[in-house]
Amino acid sequence: MSDAQATEGKRARRFKAMLWSIVVIAVGSMTLPLAGYLYTAAVQAQEQAAGDAANPRSEYWREVRGGMAGYTAVVGQETDVLIQSRGQVWREIRGGPVATLGAILVLGVILAVLTFHFTKGGAKLEHRTGKKVLRWSALDRVLHWYNATLFIILAITGMSMLWGRAVLIPVLGKEGFAAYAAFAKPVHDYLALFFAVGLIVIVLKWFKRNIWASYDKEWLKNLGGSFNGTHPPAGFANAGEKLYFWALVITGTGIVVSGFYMLFPNLGFTREAMQNANVIHGISSLVIIAFACGHIYLGTAGTEGALEGMWTGEVDEGWAKQHHGLWLEEVKKQGAAPAREGDASGTSATASA
Amino acid sequence: MKTSTVKLTVCVAATLVALAGCYGPVFPTVYEPGEYKGASDPLLKTHATAESKQALQQRFTTSQTDR
Amino acid sequence: MARMKFLCDSERCIECNGCVTACKNEHEVPWGVNRRRVVTLDDGVPGERSISVACMHCTDAPCAAVCPVDCFYTTDDGIVLHDKDLCIGCGYCFYACPFGAPQYPQKEAFGVRGKMDKCTFCAGGPEGKDNSEEERHKYGRNRIAEGKLPLCAEMCSTKALLAGDGDMVADIYRERVLKRSGRPQTWGWDTAYQEKS
Numbered sequence: 001m002s003d004a005q006a007t008e009g010k011r012a013r014r015f016k017a018m019l020w021s022i023v024v025i026a027v028g029s030m031t032l033p034l035a036g037y038l039y040t041a042a043v044q045a046q047e048q049a050a051g052d053a054a055n056p057r058s059e060y061w062r063e064v065r066g067g068m069a070g071y072t073a074v075v076g077q078e079t080d081v082l083i084q085s086r087g088q089v090w091r092e093i094r095g096g097p098v099a100t101l102g103a104i105l106v107l108g109v110i111l112a113v114l115t116f117h118f119t120k121g122g123a124k125l126e127h128r129t130g131k132k133v134l135r136w137s138a139l140d141r142v143l144h145w146y147n148a149t150l151f152i153i154l155a156i157t158g159m160s161m162l163w164g165r166a167v168l169i170p171v172l173g174k175e176g177f178a179a180y181a182a183f184a185k186p187v188h189d190y191l192a193l194f195f196a197v198g199l200i201v202i203v204l205k206w207f208k209r210n211i212w213a214s215y216d217k218e219w220l221k222n223l224g225g226s227f228n229g230t231h232p233p234a235g236f237a238n239a240g241e242k243l244y245f246w247a248l249v250i251t252g253t254g255i256v257v258s259g260f261y262m263l264f265p266n267l268g269f270t271r272e273a274m275q276n277a278n279v280i281h282g283i284s285s286l287v288i289i290a291f292a293c294g295h296i297y298l299g300t301a302g303t304e305g306a307l308e309g310m311w312t313g314e315v316d317e318g319w320a321k322q323h324h325g326l327w328l329e330e331v332k333k334q335g336a337a338p339a340r341e342g343d344a345s346g347t348s349a350t351a352s353a
Numbered sequence: 354m355k356t357s358t359v360k361l362t363v364c365v366a367a368t369l370v371a372l373a374g375c376y377g378p379v380f381p382t383v384y385e386p387g388e389y390k391g392a393s394d395p396l397l398k399t400h401a402t403a404e405s406k407q408a409l410q411q412r413f414t415t416s417q418t419d420r
Numbered sequence: 421m422a423r424m425k426f427l428c429d430s431e432r433c434i435e436c437n438g439c440v441t442a443c444k445n446e447h448e449v450p451w452g453v454n455r456r457r458v459v460t461l462d463d464g465v466p467g468e469r470s471i472s473v474a475c476m477h478c479t480d481a482p483c484a485a486v487c488p489v490d491c492f493y494t495t496d497d498g499i500v501l502h503d504k505d506l507c508i509g510c511g512y513c514f515y516a517c518p519f520g521a522p523q524y525p526q527k528e529a530f531g532v533r534g535k536m537d538k539c540t541f542c543a544g545g546p547e548g549k550d551n552s553e554e555e556r557h558k559y560g561r562n563r564i565a566e567g568k569l570p571l572c573a574e575m576c577s578t579k580a581l582l583a584g585d586g587d588m589v590a591d592i593y594r595e596r597v598l599k600r601s602g603r604p605q606t607w608g609w610d611t612a613y614q615e616k617s
Contacts, residue, residue: 060469064461066386073437074457077527078520082459082473085386087516091482092381103373111366118359161488161510166376169490178489178506185508189531265511265527275515 078271090275098279099162102286109290113297120227122302125319132314133331141313143202150195155289157184162282189263196256203249209236210245236327247291254284423498424541425586426573427593428472432580435460435470439572439581446571447560453523455539456572472572472581475500475521475539483513483522497564499541504558509533542570
């Protein structure tokens, strides 16, 4: 082979290589961008296969069960929701823990009060001086008995809604109880408004007397001296009364707010809101009813000389010294004639109210 | 008050408290949508075998398709 | 004893609201009360389904469980009925019902609702005499006493809504499912097939 031939062959090969490179680059530059499509198509095919394997309806009905709203031609409260399963939760909670624990709580407090009364016995008035001190102004007394009357009516009608079926139907019969309930329900509904107003006034008016003081801890430590016979310090209101007041503030707020939700179906609250309101209403009411049972006992048979204060407005000086020593001292400091002038904390509270 | 009356009153009150406990379940099972809280299903194990899985898959592809 | 049940075939329901109208007309229900309604899910998108719903006459009826005056009762046919003479309109059955079946003629302040009204499965109420004027006024027609089934199902143009003995309704539906070889619209599919989408 000659030199010329060799160079000729080399050139031909180079040309061939160049040609092929150009072809490869051209084809590659045209096809490579399409790989993106290829990839997405493959992924889509894969997804399709996976999607086919599962029932697309399986989650559909689960969502419906969870309260998914649709469309309906019927106008009304939540008519577009096919299934609202919170009602079952409400049913279980109201008929279970609320009714059961509530009954145990209220009856338990009554049992505790009875046991205490018959074993230890209430606080006797140690020394009746015959001198009177003004404790409750006429307005205070009116407010107290106004709220007390409404509270008892509302408590009885409310508890008959919760336990009437178990307790009263066996006694009155279905017709008898329905006749009573048909009367009790509107009574409960309308008196609720008056009670709410009275509650707000009473909370505002007696707010100052019930602010926690440092010496209240000692009262609580001794349980008011009910068991050890001591006379722990107490101002106008002792720690127990203050506890009752604050319980009334907290549960009262719960009762009034939740009651509002149930009282006005015309405002279009959802069923869930009304279910929650009913549970809050029940719990708050039962707690404060339990408190009230203790309060009624301690204000009547449990403490000699206490009821006359709320009835006539005046308490015996001996009683005041025994149960509200700090308050009596303050009253005596305020003026020489405390009997008719009213007490200091009482007037200041009136001014604030 | 007579001691017997006292005892009777306290006994009746105690009985009522005890009876109140029978009213309803204190800790009911509260079900939420899409949440299974029942007993475990013994049939689930049988589905784990390759055979039954294949059978189910076959039935699925032959009839259970979205129309 | 038969247990009366409703079943709405969502593959067939065309949302014509014929059942709603038939019910209203048959029972002369008060204004604002609809014992039956049609709910359309995913309205206007693929996979749309319509279902006619009323009182489902539950075996363990929540309304009956929470009623403070215990006015609900279940008939021998498994129909859940209520006594309007006892009802105090407290609204508890409406809170408890998952289907929104209990309805009230009034909805005013201070909880004024009037006596609850709901689907009776065309079986009237507790009145002694069937189809008496009083019963018709309070609960509507008593078709069951006449040996007829609820009018909503009888009137259904596509036979989507089935009513009657639960066993027979189930048989009809099962036959349909097999014939159209569609997947049963049941829950627990993922559990049985152990496939997740």
